[in-house]
Amino acid sequence: MPEHDPEQELGPKFTSALQNQAGAEAGLQKTGLAQEARRRVRRRRQGWSMAAGAVLVAAAIGGVWSLVGGESPVATGSSNTSGDSKAAAPNRSFEGVMPSPAPDNMCPLEHPILKAAGPDALQASAGLDLATKVTGLRACRYGFAEGGTGLLGQEVFNAAVAQQVVDAIKVLPERNPDLPVFKCAPPTAKPSEAIVLRFDTAAGVREIWVEYDGCESAGFYTGTHTYGLYSAPLKLFMTGSVRPSGGTYLNALKDW
Template sequence: MPEYDEQGPVDDELARQVAAALRQKADAAPKAARLASTARSRVHRRRQTVLVGGAAVVVALAIGGVWQLASPSFDTMTSGSADSGSAQPESKADQPTPPRDAKKSGTVCEPFHAIASATSITDIPVAIGLDLNTPVTGLTVCRYRMIEPNVRLSTALLGSAVLGPEQAQEVVDAIKPLPERNPDLPVFKCSPAQAKPKQAIVLRFDTATGLREVWVGYDGCSSPGFYTGKKTYGLYAAPLKLIAIGKARPDRGTFLGPLPGW
């Protein structure tokens, strides 16, 4: 028989095996492609998640950095203000004019005070007068104009000043040894209308038991001095200079001209 015919069955079997293998690979190819596509999709999604998360972190850091620049923390502001010498002080025009070492007194000068309408500066009520042996912790000096009956004003206050505890005690210590009258001052004879001063000063002292006052007379024709309600102390320049600060300083007064040392 011819050689071709003898080998035919073998070749056919081999051909069938090759065809089957090719079909198997062909059938498996779509599945593999689908698996590869799914894997690539998952990797792509993971990359997107990582990129979005990274972008969020970058944005958060960027926003945080801007916030730090725009709004420094309290500690940064505090330490910067305390340590830096470049902080601008308040304008002197906006600041009160407390004297020397003053710790501010808790009292204030009222627009109107009983002294403004009093018949005489000696009429200070005993209950509010200061015993000069009482320790004081602050002083507010209030200068008032005296108001005539039926006269309407928006305020009787002419000026004020605040003194600290040491200064307040210094004023008390300067008044305490004074005699009842200053013999170096003249004695005027005048009518009751002339006797009433045009202005006077109230010393408002802070004490452990509350507010206590001393009234100061330096104008008019009546006896000038410091009045506590229980005792009178003559007018002398030394204690008057301690309280004559800024707008609290008298701008007129019958007894200021002849007052020695003023």
Template sequence: MPEPDEQELGPQLADAFQSKAHSIQGRRPASFASEARRRVQQRRHRLTMAAAAVVVVAAIGGVWGAIGGPSPMPTSSSDSAGSAEGHGNKSAPEAPTAIDGCPPQHPILNAPGHEAVPPGTGLDLDTPVFGLQACRYSLVPGNQLLLGTATFTATTARQVVDAIKGLPERNPALPAFKCTAELARPKEAIVLRFDTATGVREVWVGYDGCASAGFFTGTRTYGLYAAPLKLILKDGVRPTSGVYLDHLKGW
């Protein structure tokens, strides 16, 4: 609303009060004129104060708009639910297998060879697996012990199973040896211990000696190839040599 023109309002009020003063008998015109001027001054003061307040409010509003107001609160539960769902979709780090560890005294230490997996302990490669622990053992008589271990997640365990499952029974690229019984016995071997719904199931890996090499489940034999070995031969599980490994490329 436009403000009244104070320059016109003052004289108009003064003239009105002056006319009123002259029309009343027994009163002094000077008194009415003085009263008119006092009321005009009060009116001007009120108008000035009101204008100043508007300016202050406008200035505060401009600063508040520049720095931003408080963040709005969610207005519906769907926002919170969507946020929670978004956090839930984040991929959590996959935990290693829950197997308690490689046993220091394992049946492979006393077995006649790395292919002699005890009945009922081998892994059927169609069985779902949830983790893997690899154990490398020394099989040298008088020095039979655990040499190294490595633990893998369910993803790696499944990759190892898939890499073994498609292998033929023997790798034709590896040589066939004629050797004595003493040389046929491997100096070391690896046991792959898989976590399954029915407990630990194993695959024995032979890569030394001169009688046989491959992945053994007790019921089936898979040839020794580099693809599965590349997934498991890490840290203390990685051999430094082996009769068949010395002829195998890419592991």
């Protein structure tokens, strides 16, 4: 009968115990790795939830600003080749925009009255029929004196004033009997200035020439008729740069 060796019995037990311990440690290691993996997944999910919440808040804020007509609180920019973001440049589309064209009723710098023999030279086709409806007026003051020839001033009036001027002229007699009659030499007969009234009508611009200086004649000339010079119409348009400093017949009127 073989001799009993205690070490032989303990060997398998030690081996089994070591194997069990190694398995436990491996299990614990696997369990720890699984726990770490789950912890990381939870952190990622939390990060995604926070990011999604931030996006929703930003979208909500942007929507509120859009509803009230304000600008978005988030600055926008354009990326360049280096990846840097720059603020959008302000809109300067208004720069370089040309002003609106001048209306057709602008006072011409070279007007026929500058070369006309007198106010009665106004052609009927260019003159205003006082029965015509007018929608606007530009008063143009021209000078004839040496060194002062040309446009001296102009003023614009609306339809209401334009019609008032026409209504004030068409009731006047052909001549104002209160004005003096002058006898003067030809050099002093010519006026130093006169006014052209350019009315807007459906048929285009029509004119009345106003003579108030010199010593030859005075009045409102329509191309077909002459109306005497009175203060009532003059007060309506002789304003600003169109108001003369004086005139032979104006000085005689006194209340213009």
